[in-house]
Amino acid sequence: MTPGDNIVEVRNLTKSFGDLLVLNDISFDVKRGDFLCIVGPTGCGKTTFLNSLTKLYDIDRGEMLVNGESINLKKHNVAYIFQEYSTMQWLDVEQNIGFGLKIKKRPKEEIQEKVDKVIKLVGLEKYRHYYPNQLSVSMLQRVVIARAFATEPALLLMDEPYGHLDLQLKYKLEDELINLWEKTGTTVIFITHNIEEAVYLSNRIIVLTNKPTTIKREMLNGLPRPRDIASPDFIALRDQVTELIKWW
Numbered sequence: 001m002t003p004g005d006n007i008v009e010v011r012n013l014t015k016s017f018g019d020l021l022v023l024n025d026i027s028f029d030v031k032r033g034d035f036l037c038i039v040g041p042t043g044c045g046k047t048t049f050l051n052s053l054t055k056l057y058d059i060d061r062g063e064m065l066v067n068g069e070s071i072n073l074k075k076h077n078v079a080y081i082f083q084e085y086s087t088m089q090w091l092d093v094e095q096n097i098g099f100g101l102k103i104k105k106r107p108k109e110e111i112q113e114k115v116d117k118v119i120k121l122v123g124l125e126k127y128r129h130y131y132p133n134q135l136s137v138s139m140l141q142r143v144v145i146a147r148a149f150a151t152e153p154a155l156l157l158m159d160e161p162y163g164h165l166d167l168q169l170k171y172k173l174e175d176e177l178i179n180l181w182e183k184t185g186t187t188v189i190f191i192t193h194n195i196e197e198a199v200y201l202s203n204r205i206i207v208l209t210n211k212p213t214t215i216k217r218e219m220l221n222g223l224p225r226p227r228d229i230a231s232p233d234f235i236a237l238r239d240q241v242t243e244l245i246k247w248w
């Protein structure tokens with residue numbers, strides 16, 4: 001496979017809860033190295049999509065492939081950062097970051113090497129032996145992101161990870177995430193209801209409709225980086241996405 005090939009293929013994904021049809025025959029591809037943001041109205045099924053992709057939910061119909069095979073979380077090295085992210089209070093920063101590798105039973109030296117690399121990227125070197133209750137919200141977020149990146153995921157799934165942070169902190173962490181994405185080449189699927197955030201982060205955006213949910217529009221986002229949220233091009237794209245969601 002060469003860069004640019006599809007890493008994820010979603011085909012006819014349909015998911016309901018009882019009589020409530022949420023995802024209605026959704027199909028799209030994610031290219032290797034994409035930063036795909038999925039936006040849509042509240043309750044349209046963004047989290048349901050990620051939970052279906054990771055097989056936390058059974059689906060009614062459809063197929064989700066990673067590298068052309070039915071998704072297998074163990075085999076395909078997928079990391080998932082939930083809305084309510086958490087750290088393990090009884091482990092220090094270094095141990096928290098290495099946790100994903102430890103459960104994958106990687107050798108100690110490899111864990112140390114990968115933890116050292118990623119701890120530098122997120123600027124937590126001085127805090128490696130601190131425990132979560134000694135850290136600020138921003139540091140905890142970095143620990144969670146570093147834990148995901150330490151496993152060198154082929155695919156990183158993020159569900160509104162910055163939803164409850166204040167704006168300044170959110171901007172800072174978004175920049176750090178872009179920096180990690182650019183350095184590692186990981187493919188990211190990022191769910192958000194915040195249109196500005198989607199335009200700031202993504203190189204591709206999928207806009208969902210209201211339930212029963214289909215894809216309203218797939219868009220490329222070629223705005224140059226670093227992005228300026230006050231630039232006319234940024235505002236134009238943000239307004240275009242907003243209109244698409246407002247229609248519903």
Ligand SMILES: Nc1ncnc2c1ncn2[C@@H]1O[C@H](COP(=O)(O)OP(=O)(O)OP(=O)(O)O)[C@@H](O)[C@H]1O
Nearest residue numbers: 017020022040041042043044045046047048049193
């Ligand atoms: N486990 C469940 N059982 C029953 N209904 C559910 C379940 N999970 C989600 N739903 C319903 O499915 C719909 C989609 O929910 P979901 O949380 O996926 O939406 P969302 O787009 O992520 O929402 P938000 O923007 O508020 O985060 C909602 O109507 C919700 O009530």
